Amino acid sequence: MSQPQSHTSIYGYFKWSFIVTVVGLLLGAALGWQSTGTIGGMLTIFFICxxxxxxxxxxxxxxxxxxxxxxxxxxxxxxxxxxxxxxxIAVFGMRIVFPLLIVVVAAGIGPVDAIVLAASRPEEYARIMNDAHLPIAAFGGTFLMMVGLTYFFNHEKDIHWISIIEKHMSRYSTIKGIEIAFVLLLVLLFSSMLEGEDADTFVMSAIYGLLTFLAVELVGGLLDASQKTMTEVARGGLGAFIYLEVLDASFSFDGVIGAFALTQNLFVIAIGLGIGAMYVRSMTIMLVEKETLTHYRYLEHGAFYAILILSVIMYVQTLYHIPEVITGLGGATLIGISLWSSLRYNKQERQRETDLARGQI
Incomplete structure (x- = not known):
């Protein structure tokens, strides 16, 4: 849906993110003082947030x-x-409720007991979360891999960044179910490297991730197919809303689990990740209103490559520990390279238009 390009300043987009950052860091410092009673403890919690x-x-x-x-x-x-x-939903659901639900299910206790456990026995809470890492990684990795592959296995996709890869993927996209077959092969490969119950858990969780992706796609398809009988508001994005919420949840898995490597305090994690989630919101609004994806043709490609890399890393993390900084830097690097490629393309196009105007071509 086309809309006028916004002239809002960068500060305008990130104003509320800055405010939440200040409030969140102050809350973190207060929590550190309340829990330790020392300046050092207060600064430590502040830094972790x-x-x-x-x-x-x-x-x-x-x-x-x-x-x-x-x-x-x-x-x-x-x-x-x-x-x-x-x-x-992203801030409170995925950063607070989701970790609690994991402990509720894994430990077989009630939600209130899970909150008490997080506050009184954070080390036990963190252990339960870490024990649940394998099924979470398998589920989230599978969902994200399907998101990435569906973008590239698309016969209507005519803009290619890494042509040698993307042209072939676009060509073979006419083969029905090729993305699912690819994912299932990877699931079998990684499950063969695990043993016993871990292998079974990985396969089942991956299948649930695949079914969740297909269910979300099905809901979106049904909404699109029924658009003639739906209101304009409903046509505008109920299916997309559900898709984005599940997608955000899958992205959050890695960050929530990885946060326990820095602290076992659920409330500190909620503050830190909540601040980060506000910046994601601000970036999203800016990208939409300034039509950034239109101006930088390969930026979207870089994001979906980063998704594929993240999905593979989540699979590999079921076998080996990979520091979260590597995950974050890997995605940021890919997006940075795609931005550079977009800027270079724009420069070449401007030069070509100049040469055409001068009659040199």
Missing amino acids: AVLAVLEISLSFDNAIVNANKLKDMTPVWQHRFLTWGIL
Whole structure:
């Protein structure tokens, strides 16, 4: 859906993110003072909150770009709903409720008991979260891999960044189910490297991730097919809203689990990742309103390559530990290279237009 390009300043887009950052870091410092009673403890919690925020932002560059790609085709009403309700779900649902639900299911205790456990026995809470890492990585990795492959296995895709790869993927996209077959082969490969119950858990979790992706796609397809009998608001993006929420959840898995490497305090994690989530929201709005994806033709490609890399890393993390900084830097590097390629392409196009005007071509 086309809309006038915004002239809002960079500060205008990130104003609320800056405010949330200040409030969040102050809350982190207060929590550190309350829990330790020392200046050193207060500064430590303050620093951890800041690091977690940076970690979340670095892991979510590609999330913001993919969100913007989907949002640009939604009606303003549904855009607003995602950027208000959606961000609340992302911050409170994935950064607070999701870790609690994992402990509730894994430990077989009630939600209130899980909160008490997080507050009184953080080391036990962190152990349960870490034990749940394998099924989470398999589920999230599978969902994200399908997101990335579906973008490239598309016969209508005519703009290619890494042509030697993308042209072949576009050509073979006419083979029905090729993305699913590829993912299932990878699932079998990685499960063969695991043993016993871990292998079974990996396969089952990966299948649930695949089914979730297909279910979300099915809902979107049904909404599109029924558009003639739906209101304009409903046509504008209910399916896309659901898709983006599940996508955000998959992106959040890695950050939430990785945060426990820095602290075992659920509330510190919620503050740090919540700050980062606000920046993702601000980046998403800026990308949509300034039509950044239109001006930088390969930026979207870089984001989806980063998604594929992240999905593979989540699979590999079921076998080996990979520091979250590597995950974040890997995605940011790919997006940076795609931005550079876009700028170079724009420069070449401007030169070509100049040469045409001068009659040199």
